[in-house]
Amino acid sequence: MAHRDAILAFADELLDVASYPDFGPIGLQVIGADEVTAIACGVSSSRELFEHTAALGAQMVIVHHGLFWERDSRVVDRAMKGRLKALIDADITLAAYHLALDAHPELGNNALLARELGVEIEERLDVGHGGTLGEPLSPDVFMARVRDAVGGREPLAFLYGPDEIRRVAIVSGGGARLLGAAAAAGYDAFLTGEPAEPTMMAAREHGIHFVAGGHYATERLGVQALSARLAQEFGLAWHLIELTNPV
Numbered sequence: 517m518a519h520r521d522a523i524l525a526f527a528d529e530l531l532d533v534a535s536y537p538d539f540g541p542i543g544l545q546v547i548g549a550d551e552v553t554a555i556a557c558g559v560s561s562s563r564e565l566f567e568h569t570a571a572l573g574a575q576m577v578i579v580h581h582g583l584f585w586e587r588d589s590r591v592v593d594r595a596m597k598g599r600l601k602a603l604i605d606a607d608i609t610l611a612a613y614h615l616a617l618d619a620h621p622e623l624g625n626n627a628l629l630a631r632e633l634g635v636e637i638e639e640r641l642d643v644g645h646g647g648t649l650g651e652p653l654s655p656d657v658f659m660a661r662v663r664d665a666v667g668g669r670e671p672l673a674f675l676y677g678p679d680e681i682r683r684v685a686i687v688s689g690g691g692a693r694l695l696g697a698a699a700a701a702g703y704d705a706f707l708t709g710e711p712a713e714p715t716m717m718a719a720r721e722h723g724i725h726f727v728a729g730g731h732y733a734t735e736r737l738g739v740q741a742l743s744a745r746l747a748q749e750f751g752l753a754w755h756l757i758e759l760t761n762p763v
Contacts, residue, residue, distance in 0.1 A: 517551050517752075518552050518750035519550060519551060520547075520609050523555075524544050524611060526750075527613065527742065527746060531616040531623070531742070535616070539585050540582055540585040541584055542614065544610075544611055545583055545584060545610045545612050546604070546608070548575055548603065551575065553573075553574075554575065554755065555576045555746060555754040556568065556578070556743075556754070556757050557578040557743040557756055558579055558739065559735050559736055559739060560579060560761070561579050561583045566603050566606070567602050568759075570605075574608070575608060576610075576611065578739055578742060578743055580735050581614065582612025583596070613739075618688055619640075619644075621637070624738055625688040625689070625734060625735050626644040628738065629665055629688060630686055632664070634649055636648050636650065641686075641687060643687065644688065644708075646684065648682060649682055652680040654680065655677070655679075655681060655725055658681050666730055666734055666736070669730045671729045672727075673726065674716045676720045676723055676725065677705055677725035686706075686708075689734060689735050690710060691708035695726055699724045705725035706726055709730055710728050710731045711726065732761035732762075
């Protein structure tokens with residue numbers, strides 16, 4: 517058992533959240549029970565996620581995508597009311613770590629994807645990373661490796677790069693806007709979560725492989741790694757709640 521505030525303070529420091537201004541509150545979003553014996557985690561906030569958390573008997577849930585975003589209405593509508601009610605009724609703390617969790621060099625979505633793909637990280641690309649594969653791969657082999665890294669989801673790809681992939685840039689989630697920057701930096705392939713409408717032609721014109729592993733699928737690893745680290749630090753149980761999203 518550990519105190520909620522000690523867990524949150526440790527996570528905030530571990531992820532260096534102050535260095536990553538975000539599009540909504542970072543860390544604590546809804547306060548719950550003082551004492552925590554178990555943590556649940558999932559990619560995105562939803563009533564279903566919070567109901568599963570309550571059913572597991574966890575007092576804290578950690579997500580990548582929180583409840584509150586700057587661009588959203590401040591009105592508590594029916595959907596938001598249901599989400600808040602599920603948290604409050606079960607006295608669950610909600611903590612959300614977005615860009616800081618993408619960027620972390622050990623626990624971050626992009627660092628973990630790089631490790632799964634065999635990419636040796638050499639530099640940052642926004643909140644992502646770029647580096648070199650341990651051995652050159654054909655596009656087909658690289659695609660298979662991406663599929664394994666994102667939990668078996670078939671990637672969407674626009675393969676307009678070289679016959680051998682040596683250098684790879686990775687920005688999980690909604691990173692399609694960085695395709696041009698990746699190409700300009702000399703990467704053979706760029707992995708993110710989802711494309712934008714102009715992405716296919718941009719990949720063709722830049723001569724780079726664009727691979728979309730899924731917004732959800734490319735952001736599964738960070739919440740698991742963070743939850744496992746917190747559980748280890750404070751002697752807690754932890755659970756992944758997998759609510760698969762095809763996007």
